[in-house]
Amino acid sequence: MSTSEAGQELCVRAAKLRQQWQEEANLGKAEDLFRQAVREFPNLWMAHFGLGELLLLNAARSQVKSGPECDEGLEELQKAVGLDPRQPEPLLKLANKLAATDTDTAERYYTKALQALESPSDSLYPTDWQAADHFQFAIGAAEHNRHTIAVDAFCRAIQMNEDYAGKYMPSPDKANADWQSALEKLGKTEWFEQREERDNMLQNILSGKPLDSEPQAKQEKGGCLGMVLVLICVVVVAWFFLK
Numbered sequence: 001m002s003t004s005e006a007g008q009e010l011c012v013r014a015a016k017l018r019q020q021w022q023e024e025a026n027l028g029k030a031e032d033l034f035r036q037a038v039r040e041f042p043n044l045w046m047a048h049f050g051l052g053e054l055l056l057l058n059a060a061r062s063q064v065k066s067g068p069e070c071d072e073g074l075e076e077l078q079k080a081v082g083l084d085p086r087q088p089e090p091l092l093k094l095a096n097k098l099a100a101t102d103t104d105t106a107e108r109y110y111t112k113a114l115q116a117l118e119s120p121s122d123s124l125y126p127t128d129w130q131a132a133d134h135f136q137f138a139i140g141a142a143e144h145n146r147h148t149i150a151v152d153a154f155c156r157a158i159q160m161n162e163d164y165a166g167k168y169m170p171s172p173d174k175a176n177a178d179w180q181s182a183l184e185k186l187g188k189t190e191w192f193e194q195r196e197e198r199d200n201m202l203q204n205i206l207s208g209k210p211l212d213s214e215p216q217a218k219q220e221k222g223g224c225l226g227m228v229l230v231l232i233c234v235v236v237v238a239w240f241f242l243k
Contacts, residue, residue: 007041011050015124018054030054038076045084046124052076053093073097081109088116089124092133099140107149110137131161135168138182142175150175154182166191 014033017026031054037047055073064070074097080090091113098106138153157164165188170179183191 004041004044007037007044008046010037010041011044011046011124014050018050018057019125021057027054027058031058043083045080045087045090046122048076048083049080049087049090049093050124052080052090056093056097085112086116086119087121088113089130091116092130092137096133096136099137100143103140103144103146106137106140107146110141110149110153128160131157131164134160135164135170138178139170139172139175142170142178143172145174147174147178147181150178151181151185154179155186158182158186158188 010033014030014037017030017033020026031051034047034051034054037044038051041047052073052075055069055076059065059067059069059073074094077090077094077097080087081094085091091109095106095110095113098109134153134157138150138157141147141153142150154164165183165186170176183189
């Protein structure tokens with residue numbers, strides 16, 4: 001086995017553990033393996049990317065936005081890009097993590113990532129995981145008025161993972177507007193139609209108005225039937241006691 005193959009095998013082992021993140025111990029084991037890979041194979045982009053991504057994941061899980069772990073994570077991602085700028089994963093992750101604080105740099109990384117995606121490349125994690133990077137970059141870009149690239153990034157996220165068409169809705173107003181533009185661009189207007197129906201129903205309930213004529217008729221019919229059943233029960237009980 002070559003040195004490169006041995007390093008990749010070590011990274012793959014670590015990545016499998018990281019994907020089972022629900023088990024807390026797996027993340028610690030994965031970090032140990034990635035650090036081993038960085039020590040033994042310092043010129044392997046995959047090792048630096050894996051370690052950087054995991055450190056930033058740990059920081060996010062702890063709701064830490066700055067500090068030594070975040071700094072080391074970003075440095076490892078930058079090392080990965082320097083070792084192989086053709087790999088989209090570290091570029092996308094950097095674009096994701098820098099979008100809110102350094103939009104200019106994030107956009108440069110994102111543009112390079114799109115160029116890298118046009119050519120075949122290695123991948124440490126499932127490609128649909130990249131949807132989250134597109135989505136988070138889009139939010140940061142939208143908040144800084146980079147609307148064209150934000151809409152494009154939202155589109156890419158939605159195309160990679162349908163959950164981003166409605167399950168994960170960005171909350172900032174600017175980001176939400178660009179996200180809706182992406183849905184319209186992709187022809188996914190059913191989400192808006194469903195939302196409009198829900199909003200109308202809620203408004204009618206709050207205002208005391210009937211939802212529509214058909215449900216109202218069914219409700220009136222059901223109410224009459226209930227009254228008849230109650231009357232029958234009263235008659236039966238009365239007949240039983242009188243007897």
